[in-house]
Amino acid sequence: MHAILSLGATHYDLTIPSNSRYKAMAISHRGKALKHLSLALEDIDNCSATSLDGVLATCYALVFQAYYMNDGVMDFAVMTSEQVMQMVEPWLPKTAHPNQDDVNLCIRDIEQLRPFIQDESALSFFQSLINTYFALQHSVHAAFICLSGVYGIWNSMENQNFMNLISSTNIVCRALFLHYFAIDTLMRPFLLHVRGRKHPSISFGGIVMGQWADAAYCGLPASIQNLVKHEVELVRREKAKISLI
Incomplete structure (x- = not known):
């Protein structure tokens, strides 16, 4: 969910560049998504099929967002x-x-x-x-x-x-x-x-x-x-x- 919210905030930041609050929201949700993704990767061997789908979807969302960020977070x-x-x-x-x-x-x-x-x-x-x-x-x-x-x-x-x-x-x-x-x-x-x-x-x-x-x-x-x-x-x-x- 945080990955989707972060991607959406980046979209609004690009389409409404005068509204800086969306950039802050994108960074905040991105950080939370990366944190949860890290935890999931640490326990990847025990993930269910549904959880693995969620991990993959999160990766896709974050990669697409990174492509549109001027300075991709590391x-x-x-x-x-x-x-x-x-x-x-x-x-x-x-x-x-x-x-x-x-x-x-x-x-x-x-x-x-x-x-x-x-x-x-x-x-x-x-x-x-x-x-x-x-x-x-x-x-x-x-x-x-x-x-x-x-x-x-x-x-x-x-x-x-x-x-x-x-x-x-x-x-x-x-x-x-x-x-x-x-x-x-x-x-x-x-x-x-x-x-x-x-x-x-x-x-x-x-x-x-x-x-x-x-x-x-x-x-x-x-x-x-x-x-x-x-x-x-x-x-x-x-x-x-x-x-x-």
């Missing part, structure tokens, strides 16, 4: 490290990422953001991202393990700290999220290889990720944009490739 934060690894561990290659040039450029760029970090939450986020890049130099399997630590960091944050992290006014964290999108893009070919290049959820997810990256990048001052230009181009190239599939 819904992956509802997942724990254990849930992530259960889904991907069996097929993760234990070899270095084949595109080391992009990995090395991303490491160079994220290091340039280090001096701008001023709080512990952003520092933890930064450290998980750079550790994932370093892992990609040796093993994609290890990189997924490092990246799952990001979800753990998000889950352990107080609500206000998390809201500050994803705030549109938090310039440094917006830049860090662009690195998160870049890492997702670097990982995506392996997911496509296993699940099939025309798997709809993977293709749709890549398009949405590209939309979020463009929105985050446009909200940055020019001085910071120059530090994450490579990461944005990386995500845009993947979005363009998906559009041709």
Whole structure:
């Protein structure tokens, strides 16, 4: 129900943009829907057929809503490290990422953001991202393990700290999220290889990720944009490739 209410509020926010109360309602109901979805996923093995239908409907509603949000909330934060690894561990290659040039450029760029970090939450986020890049130099399997630590960091944050992290006014964290999108893009070919290049959820997810990256990048001052230009181009190239599939 919260997912439907959140989707409806987003619709009204888009059609009646002068009425800001709908945006607040959308975020409020979205948060409640994500919380209940997280609880359902933790007990997914014991769900009835009816409950599974509800989980699927909730996911569809939230995905469609995220597509129309300018800054999609990081819904992956509802997942724990254990849930992530259960889904991907069996097929993760234990070899270095084949595109080391992009990995090395991303490491160079994220290091340039280090001096701008001023709080512990952003520092933890930064450290998980750079550790994932370093892992990609040796093993994609290890990189997924490092990246799952990001979800753990998000889950352990107080609500206000998390809201500050994803705030549109938090310039440094917006830049860090662009690195998160870049890492997702670097990982995506392996997911496509296993699940099939025309798997709809993977293709749709890549398009949405590209939309979020463009929105985050446009909200940055020019001085910071120059530090994450490579990461944005990386995500845009993947979005363009998906559009041709």
